[in-house]
Amino acid sequence: MTTAVCPGSFDPITLGHVDVVRRARSFVDEVVVGVARNSSKSALLPVEVRVALAREALADVDGVRVEPIPGLLADFVRDVGATAVVKGLRGGADFDAETPMALMNRHLTGVETVFVIGSTALAHIASSLVKDVARFGGQIDDLVPPGVARAVREALGVGPAGGGDV
Ligand code: PNS
Numbered sequence: 001m002t003t004a005v006c007p008g009s010f011d012p013i014t015l016g017h018v019d020v021v022r023r024a025r026s027f028v029d030e031v032v033v034g035v036a037r038n039s040s041k042s043a044l045l046p047v048e049v050r051v052a053l054a055r056e057a058l059a060d061v062d063g064v065r066v067e068p069i070p071g072l073l074a075d076f077v078r079d080v081g082a083t084a085v086v087k088g089l090r091g092g093a094d095f096d097a098e099t100p101m102a103l104m105n106r107h108l109t110g111v112e113t114v115f116v117i118g119s120t121a122l123a124h125i126a127s128s129l130v131k132d133v134a135r136f137g138g139q140i141d142d143l144v145p146p147g148v149a150r151a152v153r154e155a156l157g158v159g160p161a162g163g164g165d166v
Pocket of ligand 1: 008
């Protein structure tokens with residue numbers, strides 16, 4: 001059986017993430033979605049909420065499970081018996097950001113990272129932008145799986161799109 005890890009902050013999971021996980025699942029038997037801490041970002045949602053939202057978003061995808069990553073991604077990959085890390089790229093900026101992490105993970109445990117190009121129709125979606133749009137009263141329901149928009153708005157303390165004051 002072939003297993004890959006799709007890691008990320010998933011703060012929150014977006015339709016872009018779901019697309020990448022589905023693409024990864026098309027070439028491995030099992031995908032473990034690992035919800036990790038990115039020490040260069042400060043998360044809006046607690047990890048257990050991010051895990052719960054990702055589980056809900058991916059519940060209908062066969063051969064996918066979602067787990068928190070307690071420490072190093074490289075150790076997690078080894079612990080779950082995965083062959084590779086799979087990450088999605090939207091463009092060159094993602095490649096530049098991902099390359100040092102891929103090299104470090106290979107240095108640590110020899111794990112390889114495989115990059116997949118996500119759907120161009122979703123290339124404008126990033127968790128950071130989703131939060132920013134929601135923070136200022138914009139519509140995010142068509143950027144994230146069902147249930148996620150509400151969780152984000154609650155965490156931000158903002159109401160539904162269209163109801164904001166200046
Ligand atoms: O969605 P992101 O924020 O781009 O994902 C980055 C993430 C969470 C995968 C990365 O920060 C990570 O692997 N964190 C776990 C701790 C770790 O292994 N750090 C060293 C990375 S080389």
